[in-house]
Amino acid sequence: MKKNILYLIISSLILLVSCEENTDGYYDNIARIYFPSTTDSVNFSFGDQVMTYTRHIVYMPVRKMGTPATREMKYKVSLNKERSTAIEGVHFTTLQDEYTLLVDSVNAYLPVELIRDELSEEEVIYKIVLDMKESTDFELGSKEDLQAVITFNNYLEEPAWWKEIFGKKTIKYNQGMYQQLIAYYGHPLERQYCINHFLEVQSVFKREVYDYAQANPELTRDWEFQPNIKWDFN
Incomplete structure (x- = not known):
């Protein structure tokens, strides 16, 4: 009789555990949330964006374990200030x-x-480290997936073609001057385009960088600027 009772108790416990615990080691009736490990790091640079582009939204993926939510659920993150x-x-x-x-x-x-x-316009990397937190709707998922990192900067690296196009005229590369070209063309320039359109790029530079050159004459002292000339490259 005692053996039968013990058998029933053990069988009930096994059934209870098998119903509540999934293959990940978590209980199915507990909602858990985490950062997917394949997308828990994002990098962005303002450097090659036009100067008027001053805000950018990064969308960091977040995932609920198990089945889709049956209602709107709230999750929390906090800034890891130490990192x-x-x-x-x-x-x-x-x-x-x-x-x-x-x-x-x-x-x-x-x-x-x-x-x-x-x-800063220097080669400085800014880092945001986010920690997933428990909320009224969620407990935490795997401890390896509870942190996400966003890195960003405002540095515009000297393009490989710069010295080929302007090397004999300018003293050194300057991010502000390149930004004037980006503003005109709407995007960073590729080397082959600059080589194929050598005179055009130099002429646009003379016109678009004029105001910047007046404020920074030491950067462009070898240039003869003619901002009022209308260039036609069509």
Whole structure:
């Protein structure tokens, strides 16, 4: 009789565990959230964007374990201040208290808005480290996937073609001058385009960099600027 009772107790426990625990070692009736390990790091550069582009939103993927949500669910993240070098409210907008995972979904995208205004133009990398936190709707998933990193900068590297096009005329590469060309063309220039359109690029440079050159004459002292000339390259 005692053996039968013991057998029933053990069988009940095994059945209970098998119903509640999934293959990941978590209980199916507990909602858990994490950063997918394949997309937990994002990098962005303002350097090759036109100067008027001062805000950029990074969407960091977030995922719910198991089945899609049957209602809107709230999750939380916090800034890891010890590991972050970017300043909240200065280099990126203040994080919200909580974010939403929509109904019928297991995926969400955490928006983080980067701010260009106070970023150095030197080769400086800014880093935001985010930690996933428990919320009223979610407990945490695998401990290896509870942190995400965003890196960004405002550095515009000297293009390989710069000395070929301007080397004999300018003293050195200057990010501000290149930004004037990017503003005119709407995008960074490729080497082959500059080689194929050598006179055009030099002429656009003379016209578009005129104001910048007046404020920084030491950078372009060998140039003879003629900003009023209308160039036609068609």
